[in-house]
Amino acid sequence: MQRLVRETAAIVEVELIKLIRDPTELISRAIQPLLWLVVFGQVLAQVRGIHTGQMSYLAFITPGILAQSILFSSIFYGIAIIWERDLGVVHKLLVSPAWRASLVFGKAIAAGFRGIVQTVVIYLIALAMHVSIRLDPLAILAVASSVMLGSGIFATFSLIIACIVKTRERFMGIGQVLTMPMFFASNAIYPLDIMPDWLRVVARLNPLTYLIDALRGLVINGGASVYGFAADFTIMIGVFVVLLFIAVKLYPSLAE
Amino acid sequence: MNQTAPDDPDQFAILATALTRRFGTLTAVDHIELQVAYGEIFGLLGANGAGKSTMIKMLTTLLPPTSGSAQVGGFDIIKSPGEVRRRIGYVSQLLSADGALTGFENLLLSARLYGLHGSESRSRIDDALNFMGLADSAKKLVKTYSGGMIRRLELAQAMLHRPAILFLDEPTIGLDPVARHTVWDRLLDLRHSYGMTVLITTHDMEEAEMLCDSLAILHAGKISVIGKPAELRSGLGDEATMDDVFAHYAGGSIHESGTFSDVAKTRRTAQRLG
Numbered sequence: 243m244q245r246l247v248r249e250t251a252a253i254v255e256v257e258l259i260k261l262i263r264d265p266t267e268l269i270s271r272a273i274q275p276l277l278w279l280v281v282f283g284q285v286l287a288q289v290r291g292i293h294t295g296q297m298s299y300l301a302f303i304t305p306g307i308l309a310q311s312i313l314f315s316s317i318f319y320g321i322a323i324i325w326e327r328d329l330g331v332v333h334k335l336l337v338s339p340a341w342r343a344s345l346v347f348g349k350a351i352a353a354g355f356r357g358i359v360q361t362v363v364i365y366l367i368a369l370a371m372h373v374s375i376r377l378d379p380l381a382i383l384a385v386a387s388s389v390m391l392g393s394g395i396f397a398t399f400s401l402i403i404a405c406i407v408k409t410r411e412r413f414m415g416i417g418q419v420l421t422m423p424m425f426f427a428s429n430a431i432y433p434l435d436i437m438p439d440w441l442r443v444v445a446r447l448n449p450l451t452y453l454i455d456a457l458r459g460l461v462i463n464g465g466a467s468v469y470g471f472a473a474d475f476t477i478m479i480g481v482f483v484v485l486l487f488i489a490v491k492l493y494p495s496l497a498e
Numbered sequence: 499m500n501q502t503a504p505d506d507p508d509q510f511a512i513l514a515t516a517l518t519r520r521f522g523t524l525t526a527v528d529h530i531e532l533q534v535a536y537g538e539i540f541g542l543l544g545a546n547g548a549g550k551s552t553m554i555k556m557l558t559t560l561l562p563p564t565s566g567s568a569q570v571g572g573f574d575i576i577k578s579p580g581e582v583r584r585r586i587g588y589v590s591q592l593l594s595a596d597g598a599l600t601g602f603e604n605l606l607l608s609a610r611l612y613g614l615h616g617s618e619s620r621s622r623i624d625d626a627l628n629f630m631g632l633a634d635s636a637k638k639l640v641k642t643y644s645g646g647m648i649r650r651l652e653l654a655q656a657m658l659h660r661p662a663i664l665f666l667d668e669p670t671i672g673l674d675p676v677a678r679h680t681v682w683d684r685l686l687d688l689r690h691s692y693g694m695t696v697l698i699t700t701h702d703m704e705e706a707e708m709l710c711d712s713l714a715i716l717h718a719g720k721i722s723v724i725g726k727p728a729e730l731r732s733g734l735g736d737e738a739t740m741d742d743v744f745a746h747y748a749g750g751s752i753h754e755s756g757t758f759s760d761v762a763k764t765r766r767t768a769q770r771l772g
Contacts (some may be wrong), residue, residue: 245613248610249610250610251610252606252607252610253607253654256596256599256603256607259598259599259603260596260598260599263504263598272701328592329592329593330590330591330592330593331594333560333588333590333592333594334588334594334608334655336559336560336610337558337559337560337583337586337588338583338608338611338612339580339583339584339612339613340612347517359626372767386593389647405506407538476550494560497555497560497561498555498560498561
């Protein structure tokens with residue numbers, strides 16, 4: 243256990259050093275949520291075509307855009323993994339006696355910290371637009387945990403895809419094909435009950451839906467989770483554990 | 499080939515028995531028998547695609563063999579990969595040092611992954627930096643290093659945990675002659691100071707003659723000859739050079755071989771080395 247913590251920390255620290263040294267990616271990742279909230283959110287709020295109950299439309303989509311931005315930045319984690327494979331970094335990690343679980347878990351946690359940075363950016367945008375954000379410490383702590391968990395899920399999912407496709411070109415294609423449907427087949431920008439039945443079924447199977455559901459209760463004043471936090475977190479933790487197991491099995495194949 | 503079967507497997511740093519790896523219908527490594535004694539610098543030569551890298555990947559536990567077995571440092575690569583990993587160091591053909599980190603940070607990561615910490619880790623890192631002549635550049639980002647410095651840093655990373663056996667896949671590919679000689683000097687010193695066994699792949703005949711106590715030439719996944727460099731030369735006549743030895747045993751010309759991906763990979767490494 244101590245070994246797992248120590249090795250995981252080594253991987254996380256390296257990722258954080260790199261992130262701090264070159265934050266350009268973080269900055270460019272802030273642009274998309276800005277567009278969604280300031281342009282899309284404000285325009286659709288005028289239409290009042292989507293019924294979001296007590297919540298304003300902008301408040302409704304803020305957690306959705308937060309989750310989307312976590313999904314988009316984490317899902318391309320696989321590109322970095324493929325890059326590391328092309329550079330021989332993966333080989334170097336895999337000939338070390340470090341546990342494969344530490345290597346994979348370290349990447350997931352590092353993705354979580356990126357997600358936290360995204361969260362701060364989106365909170366700032368939302369506050370500037372007078373969205374009523376919950377700022378009590380407990381809510382913030384719970385949001386941070388959800389964001390870490392969500393980032394870990396999508397980064398690990400991305401790592402699994404990277405292990406299967408192994409080249410950047412194929413990954414880019416698959417990444418595009420996966421992210422947009424996952425986003426639209428979720429409760430990010432409209433509630434599940436206005437969806438056609440078939441889409442609602444897909445959305446119920448989408449882990450992004452549960453991340454957004456938890457965030458909707460935790461980020462927004464007066465927001466509520468439809469499925470309940472216990473269900474949201476149980477599902478997310480379950481998905482994360484399953485993905486971690488698969489990733490640990492597949493990761494060594496990157497060096498073959 | 500003219501070596502007798504060992505009575506005691508522990509006397510060999512590397513012992514491969516009918517080691518085989520297939521990729522689909524291609525047999526990259528075909529029932530190879532190999533014995534490398536402790537303390538030896540052993541060269542694995544062959545044209546691109548002859549099976550050198552596949553061999554090294556299996557021996558370093560990166561790639562499971564299709565059949566056959568091997569012991570490295572006295573442990574089975576399939577049954578005890580963790581024990582094998584603890585006893586080996588590996589420098590890949592690719593430049594695996596992280597350019598976005600400093601030399602020191604690269605070493606610190608290796609130290610932590612090998613379970614070194616505290617003052618022990620610190621003193622090993624200092625030793626390695628001094629040994630490789632990198633102490634002055636330790637705080638600089640690796641992307642500012644020259645190709646030769648990156649190679650020396652990678653050797654430093656690979657030796658931190660004092661492995662019994664070092665695997666080097668084309669360690670001087672793409673380096674200029676001065677940088678190449680520095681890497682060779684460091685390797686010979688490393689063997690001298692720490693008694694490491696070194697398995698090196700190359701298709702550079704000067705390197706093979708300069709460094710290796712013995713070498714094996716691979717052709718189409720099989721060993722076509724094993725011997726000391728001088729013996730191999732004299733076996734082909736008085737005038738024979740190492741290039742002649744290579745051409746004779748590696749199956750055809752030294753210059754025309756390699757698949758597209760081999761060449762692309764080599765170019766990429768050379769490009770990064772500038």
